[in-house]
Amino acid sequence: MRKLFRSLCFALPVIGLMEPSSAWAQTKVLFEAMHAQTAGNADWVLDEDSCGTAQRFPTPAQSGITASTPETYWGGAFSSFGVDLVKKGFSVESLPTGSRITYGDASNAQDLTNYKVLILPEPNIRYTTAERSAIQAFVRNGGGLFLISDHWNSDRNNDGWDSPEILNELMTGVSWGLHFQENTEPDNWFNDNPNSKFTTDTSSPIVHAGAYGKATVGKGLGLFGSTSITINPTANPNAKGHVWMTTGTVGANTRVTFATSTDGTGRIAAIGDSSPAEDATNGCGHTTHNGWNETLYDNALIHLNAVAWLAGAGGGGGGSSDTTPPTAPSGLSASAASSSQVSLSWTASTDNVGVASYNIYRSTDNASFSAVASTSGTSHADSGLTASTTYYYRVTADDAAGNESANSNTSSATTPAASSPAKVILNEILANESGSVTAGEFIELVNVGGTSIDISGWKVWDSSAARHTFATGTVLGAGKAIVVFAAASSIPSGTTNAVGASSGQLNLSNSGEAVSVRNAAGTTIDSYTYSSTLSGTDGVSMNRSPDASATGSFVLHTSLSTAGSSPGKRANGTAF
Template sequence: MRKLLRSLCFALPVMGLMEPASAWAQTKVLFEAMHAQTAGNADWVLDEDSCGTAQRYPTPAQSGITATTPETYWGGAYSSFGVALVKKGFSVESLPGGGRITYGDTSNAQDLKNYKVLILPEPNIRYTTAERTAIQAFVKNGGGVFLISDHGNSDRNNDGWDSPEILNELMTGVSWGLHFQVDGETDAWFNDNPDSKYTTDTTSPIVHAGAYGKATVGKGLGLFGSTSITLNPTANPNAKGHVWMTTGTVGSNSRVTFATSTDGTGRIAAIGDSSPSEDDTNGCGHTTHNGWNESLYDNALIHLNAVAWLGGAGGGGGTSDTTPPTAPSGLSASAVSSSQVNLSWTASTDNVGVASYNVYRSTDNASFSSVASVSGTSHSDTGRTASTTYYYRVTADDAANNESAVSNTASATTPAATSAARVILNEILVNEPGSDVTKEFVELVNVGGTSIDIGGWSIWDSTAKRHTFATGTVLGAGKAIVVYGATSGIPAGTPNAVGASTGALGLANSGDTVTVKNAGSTNVDSFVVSSTLAGTDGVSANRSPDASATGSFVLHTSVSTVGSSPGTRANGSAF
């Protein structure tokens, strides 16, 4: 079967800058603001009601914006960008700190499936593997992403990573054909104003045939501290340059300053500098450049043309694919507790590539409902009722939303919820990412069938007691709790996490012993983390099978595509 594609039909005659707002009605643009976009002097947000925090909906409400509304309507250095989009009829939101980047997660109100365009303004914190996977799936399935980098060595939060490196890492595993030059590479830091070497391709939706008009000869972009982009047409023949450095050659694969590409049915735009898209509406001690309103350059026009193209205007989109994947096979189901059924199946194949799998559940083996969309070939269905038989089927989706035929049906019956509580060590991260010891963690899971009070219980390493659980701490059946080296090390959105009561876990990268003791100082569980399991930066030791009292510890990358999964199951689903 083929799913109905959720797309918008755009009437796009030749338009000037006063395009009727109705042309983009209901087209939602999401500005990502949870990766240190306000670190240092940065202020790449639409609006901040409190310093360092961009709320989901900028205030005042965008419904009050008219043709004469000034950029100061909102308080971030991306206010001009956002206000201009609203004037064109787009709807804008921020993804604030504490938010989640997901694709196909119906529990997330800001899941990327709810948007058409995602703008990534100069991120200063790396995207997790799960976040990268979600963004890549968003593009493959028809979304548009705008990569806004800055010059090499622009690490505004001093964590060792700058935006060119972070955006290059975001493109790991996909063939977008784009590379931002990083510190130490040619043309990773330069000024160029005006930057106006335009493509000779008159169909360019960025500079010649854009929804909002044609860029003016000689104006171009005002680049003040930029990196350049290198194209790889071998990896992706749709990777195209639209503007080149003054010292570059039009049509070449290097010294590109504005580029586009496609993947599946989605689109990518990229620029090497944040100066053209920012304004000087800012506070909180930030200092920004008024690039958006510089009349000397076509900064605003080029960016608006790019968003319109990312949203579906003009040609040059992804490929047309009407062939569905093969049906998943070998589906099996196993009730691992009174509230959880684990599923696994054999991967499908597709002429382009499988993007995700849909899990369907039934209690009568007749009427099935969709309960999850996952990228891998396994799923943990939690929150089930004890003593109940559940039936499952799985289908595969490709990037064009073609859905396969259904798999075989598998069933499992959950046991009665009478088993005693049993707390185990399930995941241990000894070798924290970035040498930040506050991010070391120990995850406990109650694999039993009843809740248990773990107040007064403690966690030890090989030398000392490192944490004591607060009085009244209850760990529910099938639930997890995570103890980090310090509260400051807990990533935003990590469920049921606490900082070590002593201020450190003290785990040694050369190997260590982690022990859980109850309030009577009796050992509940203990594990010796070998140097083999502790030797990879950012990769934890995890039970295999996950959350199994009899499972052995292995590298997390052996059970998942990510390096760790604190507070969630190895496949990213909730406990």
């Protein structure tokens, strides 16, 4: 049965939630969307371009979100949740149908080791034993897990299992001290609005000392068809209640409506209702409740406080405040990629909870350094530089709590004169196109030299034949890129300097291929033979690391940014 819905559908932005976001820069939050989160009337996803399938990266791109962007920017009923997280500085992704839940599997571009927070919004299909083990390992090793259940008998896909049962089974074999009430157990289906019977612990990071403010008695949560949570401090002394049913007792182990716990260096938050996290944006015949935007309640505030705590913010609720900075990055190396760009790479830092981002500092006198960029990866292309100039660099690491490491070693590089010769390289290759649409395959060439070059008559080859010949008059400027797509029809809107293959195909094999670019005389300018390791992930390209570096090795694009590819742009999404 579907829960009762109110008719309050305010299309209002969340008020009072736009605060400095630098502490969360590039911190990745993953919304699990592969366990029937759109079954029946459900719509617990950020965005879906086709009914029933939430794509990995919501569209339009989250890079376009500003402080005034409405939640209708995306089309799922969790769009408000996701858009507000991006406004805070977080990076969000969905785990689509057909994906894998793993921990420590480098072949999986969405392995849980790549994320800081995992949100499980009302799953309607049971997690396999392997999936449960991966999620438990993620938490134990420092991940933040948000369990969003719903009332008993909320079986959207009619398979005999509903979210309280599925999440309780997920907790088999661990001692998190949390249990969602189900079946014949009391308080497994109730309405409670407003629900603001708060803990008296003023250090609570959920309602009293949250990163985004204090919840208000008389507002709290708006619960419309919820199950309650029972906590077991004997099994886990860090299992804590933060909000109780109006008919409950503050401090009791039963009738809890919002709870937290810990495991190893990881954190868990739990709520028994999906209504407070959803909005009225939906499609495909779904029916949703506008809980996130209802100004009568603190739904958004409490959920955002929870994500910040799961990502490492200080406060009570199980787990102590994180004051330990990451170790300093090591092995920083700088090399001039062109007269206007220096490529940087370094060895990752470690942290007791998790590294969130890296800060790049630059100097021209090796004395006074200024911050010039931040990235989640271990490489960076510093562009817009002056020719014939020596630049010095240092890198530090930040964790999600805002602790900054000591400086890395200092490395320097001198940009060549602007008249340095042109040098064309293969920079990015997408062989495993999204959705098996071979027209979307592409090969990106970049001129990393200091002067323009006429590439008329040059050819792009696969292992057996020339697939594209550049037209007469084609000039590739210094530091610029040109992209050859298998078909012009698949060139994304707004992509500059892109062409369709003159042969009508690129014929890039997902199991491995030799790719080369040859000049008009037939001389090989650059070539690369890739294996299935770099072409085995749907929609993810292989890219030089550092980006646009003649000496860089090819890696999965997702190790450089949250995007699966960046044709015609740098790996970080900026223009060449």
